Amino acid sequence: MLGQVFDPKQELLIGEQCRPHWAQSGTIVFVTFRTFDSIPSKVLERWEEEKREWLEFRNIRGDIHWSKAVELLSPADRATFAKHFNRMREELLDNSLGQCVLRNQTLASVVADSLLHFDGERYRMGDFVIMPNHVHLLCAFGSAESMQKQFNSWLHFTAVQINKRLGTSGKFWQSEPFDHLVRSPEQYEYLRDYIRDNPKKARLREGEFFYRRYEAG
Known part of the structure; x- marks a missing residue:
């Protein structure tokens, strides 16, 4: 490799x-x-809110930025979080915006x-x-x-x-x-x-x- x-x-x-x-x-x-x-700024703002809500649903405090809060998740939940939001980013990029x-x-x-x-x-x-x-x-x-x-x-x-x-x-x-x-x-x-x-x-x-x-x- x-x-x-x-x-x-x-x-x-x-x-x-x-x-x-x-x-x-x-x-x-x-x-x-x-x-x-x-990626339009409005989309990025919506994703930030969705990440916060996703973490709060799993009882992660909302006063911690998602980039830090995700470290408090179990390995399985962390992988699910990454897979979900990474897929959203990649799919939008493939729409060739900008x-x-x-x-x-x-x-x-x-x-x-x-x-x-x-x-x-x-x-x-x-x-x-x-x-x-x-x-x-x-x-x-x-x-x-x-x-x-x-x-x-x-x-x-x-x-x-x-x-x-x-x-x-x-x-x-x-x-x-x-x-x-x-x-x-x-x-x-x-x-x-x-x-x-x-x-x-x-x-x-x-x-x-x-x-x-x-x-x-």
């Missing part, structure tokens, strides 16, 4: 931003970046080139797909500390380059990506298939997305 799967017995780094980000040296991580306009400028293959190539630039040096890049308003990828980092730093580098560099080509300025990406440490070889293969099939699921035609499949050397 691209790297190793999550090992709960090994050292784990948890970075705190708006929500926790888990990182582990050499472990494969599934990452989603989305453009700033890909300007969807990454449908332009020149701009998609800016992102692809950035993802591959330090492949084999700072990280090992696996499968990825660049959709009109979001990106899915699998990657493994040599150290837990380097993961968030590289996320920030990708987002900053590609935003500057894309804005320059569009003659625009301002925020391009949602600042905090979604990331998930891969738990098993089966989940790794499932995510590879998910990335491959995402354009078909979103009913995209050839030339409206950029797909790269990892082949072990």
Whole structure:
């Protein structure tokens, strides 16, 4: 495989931003970046309320933000919570809301080139797909500390380059990506298939997305 799967017995780094980000040296991580306009603000506000209500129904205090409160759930409930709300996010992203400028293959190539630039040096890049308003990828980092730093580098560099080509300025990406440490070889293969099939699921035609499949050397 691209790297190793999550090992709960090994050292784990948890970075705190708006929500926790888990990182582990050499472990494969599934990452989603989305453009700033890909999900309307009213939808995000509704999801925040739904998450709070979902947790309160399970007797989790409403004065704790959901990103912290979810840690108080049992492992089974935590998995159910993640599956439910992650599915909602992915289904909405596949509706291709927003300007969807990454449908332009020149701009998609800016992102692809950035993802591959330090492949084999700072990280090992696996499968990825660049959709009109979001990106899915699998990657493994040599150290837990380097993961968030590289996320920030990708987002900053590609935003500057894309804005320059569009003659625009301002925020391009949602600042905090979604990331998930891969738990098993089966989940790794499932995510590879998910990335491959995402354009078909979103009913995209050839030339409206950029797909790269990892082949072990």
